[in-house]
Structures are given as C-alpha cells and as structure tokens.
Amino acid sequence: MRKNLLLVLVGLAVLTVLPVGGALAANSCANRGALDPMYCDENKDLVADPPKDTAQLKNPGTLVFTYAPVEDPGVYRKLFEPFMDHLAKVTGKKVTYFSVHSNAAEVEAMRSGRLHIAGFSTGPTMYAVNLAGAVPFACRGFSDRFESTHLIIITKANSGIQKVADLKGKKVAHANPSSNTGNLAPRALLPAEGAVPDKDYKVIYSGKHDQSILGVNSGDYDAAAVASDVFERMAHRGTIKEADFRIVYKSKPFPTSSYAYAHDLAPELAAKIKEAFLNFKFPPEMSKGMEGATNFFPITYKSDWEVVRNVAEAAGESFTQENLQKLK
Numbered sequence: 001m002r003k004n005l006l007l008v009l010v011g012l013a014v015l016t017v018l019p020v021g022g023a024l025a026a027n028s029c030a031n032r033g034a035l036d037p038m039y040c041d042e043n044k045d046l047v048a049d050p051p052k053d054t055a056q057l058k059n060p061g062t063l064v065f066t067y068a069p070v071e072d073p074g075v076y077r078k079l080f081e082p083f084m085d086h087l088a089k090v091t092g093k094k095v096t097y098f099s100v101h102s103n104a105a106e107v108e109a110m111r112s113g114r115l116h117i118a119g120f121s122t123g124p125t126m127y128a129v130n131l132a133g134a135v136p137f138a139c140r141g142f143s144d145r146f147e148s149t150h151l152i153i154i155t156k157a158n159s160g161i162q163k164v165a166d167l168k169g170k171k172v173a174h175a176n177p178s179s180n181t182g183n184l185a186p187r188a189l190l191p192a193e194g195a196v197p198d199k200d201y202k203v204i205y206s207g208k209h210d211q212s213i214l215g216v217n218s219g220d221y222d223a224a225a226v227a228s229d230v231f232e233r234m235a236h237r238g239t240i241k242e243a244d245f246r247i248v249y250k251s252k253p254f255p256t257s258s259y260a261y262a263h264d265l266a267p268e269l270a271a272k273i274k275e276a277f278l279n280f281k282f283p284p285e286m287s288k289g290m291e292g293a294t295n296f297f298p299i300t301y302k303s304d305w306e307v308v309r310n311v312a313e314a315a316g317e318s319f320t321q322e323n324l325q326k327l328k
Contacts, residue, residue, distance in 0.1 A: 034319070038111075039133050039263065046302045048133040048263035050270075059266040060116065062094040063087065063273075066106060067119040068257050069208070073099040079289040083280055087117075090276035091269065103178050104327040107132045110262055117261050117273060122149070122227075122308055123180035125258045127327075129301055130319045135270070136258035136305070138277045140290055141297030146304070147290075148253035150228040151185040154216055157246045161223055164249050165194030167201045170222035173212035174203050177317075178327050180254060180308050181227040182209055188314035189251055190225075210234060217244060229256060233291055254311075255304055259296060 029040035039048035051057060065084060067076040077097045084095045098115060100106040103124040109115035111132035120128045120136070128134035139146035153172075155161040161170065167190075174197070175182025183205075187197050197203050204221060206212040212224035213231055217240055228250070235242040261273050277296040287294055299305075312319070 034130050036131050036133075036321070045300070047129055047135045050267060051264050056264060057266045058113070058116075058262070058264050059269055060093070062096055063091065063116045064096055064098045064109075064114065065117045066098045066100050066109070066115060068121040068124065069100050069102060069106065073101070075289070079286050082283050082286055086280050087273070087276045090279075091272045093269075102327060103127070103176065104324050107134075107324060110134055110260075113262070113264075115262070116265060117259070119257045119259050121179065121257050122254055123178045123182070123184055123312070125260070125301070125305060126309065126312060126319045127178055127324055128258075128260060131321060131324060133263035134258075134260035135263050136260040136299060136301045137274055138259040138296040139255055139257065139299050139304070140293040140295075142294050146297040146299055147229070147256045147293050149181060149230075149256045150253055151181040151189065151225060151249070151251040152228045152231060152247050153186070153190075153223055153225055153249035154213065154231065154245045154247055155223040156216060156219070157244055159222065159246065161246070161248055163194070164190055166248070167195040167223055170201045171204055171220075172197070172201045173206040173215050173221040173224035173226075175209045175212055175226065176205055176207055176327055177323070179209070179227075180311065181251075182212065182225055184308075184312050184315040184317050185251060185254070186225040187316075188311045190249070193249060210239075213240060223248070227256075229291060236291070254308060255299065258299065258301070258305070 030042050031044055033041045033046060035041055035048055042049055067080065084097065088095045100109060103121060106118060107124060107127045110118060110128060125136060141147045153164060161167060177183055190197060195201055206215055209226045209230040212226050213234055215221045216224045234240045259277060261270050278298055280296060282290060282294050
C-alpha cells in the first residue's frame, strides 16, 4: 500500500513538473548575443526574433509611429502625414504620431510596447535593437541606394580653427552620448586627426545636433561634431547660413536614421508594414523636407549597421540599460 502511494505521489510530481519544464523549454534561448535578456536571436541576424509563444504576438488596432527627436518634432509630424495615410491604407489600421523628445524616451517607448514603428537616429538604433527589440528594415534613400550622412566638425568661418588639431583647448559640442556622428564617431576617429575628445578638448553635450550647430553660431561653443545631413537641412531651410561656418573635417559616410518595427508584432502585420514602407514614393513636399530622398530603401541591421557598430566598439560604447538612463 505504501509502495503504491509512493508511486502515485511520484506520478503526480511528474505531472506537476512537466508543464513547467515545457514552459522552460519554450522560453529557452540558444543564442542571445548582445540583446537584453528579454529577447532572443536564434537565427543570429543580431535582432530580436518574434516571440515563440504566439499568444505574445501583437496585432493592435492603432499603430503608433514616431521619428527620432533630432529636430523640431512638429516638422516631422507634418512631413510624415502622407506616409501615415498610406500606412493606414496598407495595414488597415489607424496610425497615430507619438512625439518624443529624447532618444532614451523613444527606446523606452518601444521596449514598453507603447511604440510600434519608429525612425531611430543612427547611434540610438543600436540601443533600440539591443534593449527594445527593434527590427530595422529600411532607411530613407533613392532608387539604388540608401541616404548617408557624415560626421563633420564645424566652426565659425572667422574662427582660428583650420584643422582637427586646432580643437585642442577648445569647447566642442557633442550631441549626446548615444549619437553616432555626434559623439561615438568623433571619439573613434578624431584621435588619428590630432585631437582626443575629453583630453585635448572639452566635450559639452548640447542634447541635439541642431542645438550644437546653433551653439557654434551663437558663440557658445568653439566647434561641434554634427551630422552633415542635419547641417544641410538647417542651411536649406534658412535656419542658419552655410557661409557663416567652416567645415574642418568630414568622415566617410554612415547610414542615416533606421526605420524599425517592434519584434513582437504579428508576422503578417510586420510584413504589411514593410510593404507600406518599401512601396511608398515620397510626394514632392516630403521629398523636399527629406533633402531630396525619394523613397524608403531596404536595409538589414547586421550588414548595413556594421560600420556603426565598429565605430561604437572603437569608442568603447556599450548599449546597456544603465547607459541608456544616462541619455535622459
């Protein structure tokens, strides 16, 4: 009798343990790479895989979209209106624009599930991938290539700064710690040109590229490390006069802002989102506001962001939750 009771108890224990073991197996991850523990990358494409549990896939009635907070959010809300109308038609969803005022807020919004589709700046794209499960799939571009930008070092046209080595002892604006062209690239590339940030010159974080440019214009900074496309847009809009500045350094090109969807969107919805982006031709006003770009161009994070990841590694940057909090 005691033996039979023991067998029954063992059987019950096995039945109790099996579902837990099954759940653990379902939640196991063979490869995570640099991703946060919330995500898995078993196909090793460096971005988060969709959840294995289909119950965790999302198919919201309203898609929330935003663009990186590099300049006035209101400008981009208006520029993206034709595209958001197109996105709504292709997906059959309502689409709303969500204004963000910092890169950290944008990343956290996608991580928390409040943001479904976003344009991330070049450097913050890596935070978005590692910490928020973002899946980059497009850049702005043209029929045969994506749009690129350069790190440029600008100073006033009448300043005594003629080359990078002349930055020694000066106050130089960097955009923010996560910015590729506005911080990581100068830290990785300028030492070879004769100036080490934080050693040879004082780094002052302005917050954004446009604020760095305006700060140089007003005399708050002696020079600034900024993205060439932001500088060009501000000049074309008449916010600044290009002739008032001197460019003393220009890097090789980097990809511009990535467009990404949240990894946990239902695959059929994610496919519709990609279709909407890649089949859309910019109307004239949108193309003008995007510096002549005509369409979204397909990219992959693994290959097209390799140069950006290499710069970040050279600059000693790690895309962790702790470092993200420093961006606020």
